[in-house]
Amino acid sequence: MTSTSFTPPKYFQISREIIERIQRGELSIGAPVPSETEIIERYRVSNTTARKVLHELEKAGWVTRIKGRGTFVRQYAVERAITRIFGFTRNMIEVGRKPSTRLIGLRVRDEPHSQIVNGREFTMAGPVCEIERLRLADGIPMMKETRTISLQLCPDIQQRNLEQSLYSLFETEYRIHLTEIDQMLSAIMLEGPWLDIFKTPRPIPAFRVEGVSFAGKGLIVEMEDSVYRGDMYQFAAKASRHDHG
Amino acid sequence: MTSTSFTPPKYFQISREIIERIQRGELSIGAPVPSETEIIERYRVSNTTARKVLHELEKAGWVTRIKGRGTFVRQYAVERAITRIFGFTRNMIEVGRKPSTRLIGLRVRDEPHSQIVNGREFTMAGPVCEIERLRLADGIPMMKETRTISLQLCPDIQQRNLEQSLYSLFETEYRIHLTEIDQMLSAIMLEGPWLDIFKTPRPIPAFRVEGVSFAGKGLIVEMEDSVYRGDMYQFAAKASRHDHG
Numbered sequence: 001m002t003s004t005s006f007t008p009p010k011y012f013q014i015s016r017e018i019i020e021r022i023q024r025g026e027l028s029i030g031a032p033v034p035s036e037t038e039i040i041e042r043y044r045v046s047n048t049t050a051r052k053v054l055h056e057l058e059k060a061g062w063v064t065r066i067k068g069r070g071t072f073v074r075q076y077a078v079e080r081a082i083t084r085i086f087g088f089t090r091n092m093i094e095v096g097r098k099p100s101t102r103l104i105g106l107r108v109r110d111e112p113h114s115q116i117v118n119g120r121e122f123t124m125a126g127p128v129c130e131i132e133r134l135r136l137a138d139g140i141p142m143m144k145e146t147r148t149i150s151l152q153l154c155p156d157i158q159q160r161n162l163e164q165s166l167y168s169l170f171e172t173e174y175r176i177h178l179t180e181i182d183q184m185l186s187a188i189m190l191e192g193p194w195l196d197i198f199k200t201p202r203p204i205p206a207f208r209v210e211g212v213s214f215a216g217k218g219l220i221v222e223m224e225d226s227v228y229r230g231d232m233y234q235f236a237a238k239a240s241r242h243d244h245g
Numbered sequence: 246m247t248s249t250s251f252t253p254p255k256y257f258q259i260s261r262e263i264i265e266r267i268q269r270g271e272l273s274i275g276a277p278v279p280s281e282t283e284i285i286e287r288y289r290v291s292n293t294t295a296r297k298v299l300h301e302l303e304k305a306g307w308v309t310r311i312k313g314r315g316t317f318v319r320q321y322a323v324e325r326a327i328t329r330i331f332g333f334t335r336n337m338i339e340v341g342r343k344p345s346t347r348l349i350g351l352r353v354r355d356e357p358h359s360q361i362v363n364g365r366e367f368t369m370a371g372p373v374c375e376i377e378r379l380r381l382a383d384g385i386p387m388m389k390e391t392r393t394i395s396l397q398l399c400p401d402i403q404q405r406n407l408e409q410s411l412y413s414l415f416e417t418e419y420r421i422h423l424t425e426i427d428q429m430l431s432a433i434m435l436e437g438p439w440l441d442i443f444k445t446p447r448p449i450p451a452f453r454v455e456g457v458s459f460a461g462k463g464l465i466v467e468m469e470d471s472v473y474r475g476d477m478y479q480f481a482a483k484a485s486r487h488d489h490g
Contacts, residue, residue, distance in 0.1 A: 061364070064361050064366070065366070066359050066361075066366070067357075067359055067366075067368065068356075069359075074361075077431070079363060079364060079429075081484075082327060082430075082482040082484065083328060083482060083483065083484050083485070084484055085484045085485065085486060111313075112312075114311050114312055114314075116309050116311075116319075118324060118479075118481040119306070119324060121309070121310070121311065121312070123312060177486075178486070179485065179486050180483060180484065180485045180486070181483070181484040181485075182481075182482075182483055183481070183482045183483070183484065184324075184479050184480070184481055184482075185327075185430065185452075185479060185480040185481075185482065186322070186475065186479050187432045187433075187450040187451055187452050187473075187475030187478075188432075188450050188475065189434065189448075189449075189450045203434075204434075205432040205433050205434045205450045205451075205475075206432055206450075207430075207432050228432075230431065230432030230433065230450075233432075234363075234429050234430060234431050235429070235430040236363040236427075236428070236429055236430075237327040237328060237427075237428045237429075237430065237482060238328065238425060238426070238427055238428070239326075239327065239328050239329055239330045239425065239426040239428065240328070240330065240424065240425045240426075241330060241422075241423070241424050241425070
């Protein structure tokens with residue numbers, strides 16, 4: 001393939017320029033972005049192009065339009081559905097970001113592993129494999145997880161490539177399909193060594209997610225203790241009548 | 246009724262003493278509480294009584310026992326199920342605390358009200374009634390909510406007693422039963438004026454919950470924008486296969 005000289009369309013150039021201003025923090029979360037009229041005047045473009053710019057920004061999740069009020073910079077956060085079983089990898093692909101994983105710790109222990117989730121203590125028989133991983137999107141550290149996996153159910157998992165999706169590994173290598181995950185969310189503050197891990201200069205609010213994953217009734221596959229950056233994540237949930245009781 | 250002189254049982258006195266030490270912060274979250282052997286020695290009681298003390302503390306949610314490791318002070322936080330439709334009042338009664346509500350703002354507006362929840366913009370036709378309330382448990386401010394209610398569906402709600410459960414009011418006065426609530430959780434930091442509202446000296450992490458409540462398909466009853474103290478709340482969720490997709 002030969003590279004062709006190519007001038008991106010005007011609407012694309014303008015939307016890139018606005019995105020860069022958001023990324024540099026010149027336009028902060030909640031701030032208004034230029035209106036259709038302002039774009040027409042500033043860049044000398046048609047109203048079709050101006051409209052396309054705003055549509056482009058909205059589609060990519062950078063801004064939000066509020067009827068009768070204008071267009072505002074949206075929180076640059078990934079939405080995560082708390083009631084769906086799906087992993088980081090798939091979550092990131094869905095929102096159009098490139099996921100990667102860095103293994104930062106690995107330990108095999110013979111003792112059983114216990115964790116409290118939603119006021120109940122869950123215990124998984126040993127031996128277990130404890131993995132610590134940093135998960136990134138487009139190279140930005142998004143969350144850090146500690147996952148303790150049953151070696152009875154997943155023998156020799158410590159010898160696998162652990163920088164891939166564990167859910168895929170469970171399914172393809174061990175034929176284990178998770179049926180339920182019980183999770184507990186806490187709001188915490190990241191300080192001290194956490195700031196190095198997430199490469200952020202100031203303390204940031206975060207979610208701590210503790211969970212226990214089952215394959216069938218009562219069969220625990222793994223337990224999780226993860227930290228999701230609050231400036232990068234929002235959790236989505238639905239409450240409904242039939243969950244009552 | 247005449248009051249009878251009554252000496253509380255020994256196990257009760259000891260557990261009260263330990264609870265007071267937790268409340269005063271002498272025993273902090275995660276710290277070990279006296280073991281069965283230590284209770285027997287310190288208070289000169291039987292092992293039955295000592296066991297009863299620990300059981301009592303655990304039942305009331307003050308401590309958690311980890312097999313082979315001991316008994317530790319638990320986070321003094323209320324658990325809230327994110328996938329159940331139930332209000333603050335019921336949540337507090339379930340965990341044995343006394344709920345109360347303080348109305349701190351009330352406004353009727355003619356314009357429609359819009360909010361973004363989980364990337365979607367929801368709009369409710371006007372007029373609407375906007376209520377700001379502080380919710381307390383045993384006199385401690387736990388969360389602050391702004392609820393914007395449809396006056397088309399709940400006419401004259403501004404003239405009702407708004408220091409009671411709104412869910413009860415919807416059901417008894419307007420025969421409205423919520424069928425679904427879409428919610429979005431963010432992790433934020435409470436600073437500045439928030440510290441006065443929650444009477445806390447230092448910044449604390451918190452959950453922001455934005456929600457939209459439906460009675461039947463697409464019929465919006467109210468929208469919510471609330472702040473739950475992170476040191477007082479944990480959210481519980483279950484993910485399962487059938488929510489997939």
